[in-house]
Amino acid sequence: MRKIQLRVNGETIAREVPDQRLLVDFLRYDLGLTGTKEGCSVGVCGACTVLLDGQPVSSCLALVAMAEGCEVTTIEGLAQGDRLHPLQQAFIEYGGFQCGICTPGQIMASKALLDANPHPTRDQIREWMMGNLCRCTGYYKIIESIQAAAEGKTGS
Amino acid sequence: MNPFTYTEPATIDEAIATLSRYGEEAKLIAGGTGLINLMKQRLVNPGYLVGLRRLSELTKISFDRGLRIGALCTHRTLETSALVREHAPLLAEAARQVATIRIRTMATIGGAVAHADPNQDLPPALIALDARVKLRSPRGEREVPIDSFFTGYYETLIQPDEIVTELAIASAPPASGHAFLKFLPQTADDYATVGVAAMVTIDRGRIADVRVALGAAASTPLRATVVESALRGQEPTARRLAEAAALVADIVDPIADFRGSAEYKRDMAVVFVRRALAQAVTRAQAGGRGV
Numbered sequence: 028m029r030k031i032q033l034r035v036n037g038e039t040i041a042r043e044v045p046d047q048r049l050l051v052d053f054l055r056y057d058l059g060l061t062g063t064k065e066g067c068s069v070g071v072c073g074a075c076t077v078l079l080d081g082q083p084v085s086s087c088l089a090l091v092a093m094a095e096g097c098e099v100t101t102i103e104g105l106a107q108g109d110r111l112h113p114l115q116q117a118f119i120e121y122g123g124f125q126c127g128i129c130t131p132g133q134i135m136a137s138k139a140l141l142d143a144n145p146h147p148t149r150d151q152i153r154e155w156m157m158g159n160l161c162r163c164t165g166y167y168k169i170i171e172s173i174q175a176a177a178e179g180k181t182g183s
Numbered sequence: 184m185n186p187f188t189y190t191e192p193a194t195i196d197e198a199i200a201t202l203s204r205y206g207e208e209a210k211l212i213a214g215g216t217g218l219i220n221l222m223k224q225r226l227v228n229p230g231y232l233v234g235l236r237r238l239s240e241l242t243k244i245s246f247d248r249g250l251r252i253g254a255l256c257t258h259r260t261l262e263t264s265a266l267v268r269e270h271a272p273l274l275a276e277a278a279r280q281v282a283t284i285r286i287r288t289m290a291t292i293g294g295a296v297a298h299a300d301p302n303q304d305l306p307p308a309l310i311a312l313d314a315r316v317k318l319r320s321p322r323g324e325r326e327v328p329i330d331s332f333f334t335g336y337y338e339t340l341i342q343p344d345e346i347v348t349e350l351a352i353a354s355a356p357p358a359s360g361h362a363f364l365k366f367l368p369q370t371a372d373d374y375a376t377v378g379v380a381a382m383v384t385i386d387r388g389r390i391a392d393v394r395v396a397l398g399a400a401a402s403t404p405l406r407a408t409v410v411e412s413a414l415r416g417q418e419p420t421a422r423r424l425a426e427a428a429a430l431v432a433d434i435v436d437p438i439a440d441f442r443g444s445a446e447y448k449r450d451m452a453v454v455f456v457r458r459a460l461a462q463a464v465t466r467a468q469a470g471g472r473g474v
Contacts, residue, residue: 083285090232
């Protein structure tokens with residue numbers, strides 16, 4: 028066991044965890060933040076994407092011990108009170124999800140994209156989002172949602 | 184995963200001391216994208232995991248005649264670094280074709296060579312660039328040419344108490360061109376069916392130097408010296424390139440899987456070596472001095 032301290036969605040968290048605790052399990056089981064999903068468990072599907080110091084990572088491949096002292100942002104950290112993040116609003120308005128299991132990862136990955144590049148081209152969106160699999164939408168609606176959020180076309 | 188003790192040394196010496204103390208029981212972890220997967224499958228079960236992320240001195244990239252890349256530089260850094268793009272564009276191009284941005288943000292160059300997965304992209308690129316691997320242990324430092332570094336399937340020359348600190352790449356001559364081609368019939372983030380890295384230097388219309396290396400073609404990343412010797416001193420005609428590329432069929436030893444049969448992969452190795460050579464020659468001629 029080890030004591031760790033990190034910030035999750037702006038809040039300082041201190042916990043005692045086994046050394047082998049994965050970040051995804053820490054978020055889901057220790058903190059109850061079940062918005063982050065675990066899909067493939069090998070870093071391919073993107074469902075468990077969270078931001079570690081602003082960078083997108085697969086939380087299924089990261090030890091929480093390796094996030095000690097870092098800032099972790101999950102899907103639960105995006106809305107401000109009742110006001111959804113523009114990406115969340117866009118995914119609703121533009122049909123960016125159906126079953127929803129990949130959505131938290133899609134939105135965290137696209138948040139990292141828009142933080143790095145606020146006005147991406149369609150090709151840049153496609154390249155960036157390549158690591159987030161979706162079996163419902165066929166991706167077109169996800170790309171449209173991200174474009175809409177980038178262009179401020181939400182909340183109509 | 185089996186339980187283990189995680190430690191996070193603040194200096195390289197401290198990391199080496201931990202390795203010396205625990206020997207084969209200890210494993211180094213950088214990005215974790217390779218090792219955590221092996222540990223989840225219980226193929227590797229270290230008692231001690233030594234986290235490297237505090238060793239910020241290993242994240243530097245510098246250029247002074249040659250390029251020196253700290254072992255903890257991520258693939259994403261290689262892909263976007265102005266120094267790497269200028270002095271080793273082959274490496275930037277190979278890094279950009281690895282997995283996805285999310286994985287490239289985590290996975291490091293030191294990890295890529297230490298992991299020694301023969302299907303990965305950076306090892307053949309580094310072989311084509313004639314890179315040297317810098318290692319440190321309680322006995323001091325040593326540099327190993329990368330084409331003798333990989334000894335078997337997921338095996339290298341690294342001793343249990345050694346750490347990869349840096350990759351060194353000499354400057355390419357001006358009239359040289361590169362290519363990195365990855366055959367991906369399934370998905371864009373898959374392992375290659377075959378991957379080829381090539382560097383060609385042209386002098387007075389002839390191939391002065393050439394290096395070709397393959398990924399996903401054998402139990403280690405594979406340098407195609409037979410192709411190289413067939414081309415050195417020759418004019419880079421399409422026919423010569425095709426004849427030399429055909430020689431790679433005798434040295435590859437691919438595994439049949441859902442990406443293709445061994446026979447198919449052997450054929451594709453020939454095709455992709457030929458295409459990589461052609462692209463590298465074209466680039467060398469375009470950048471050309473003494474052509």
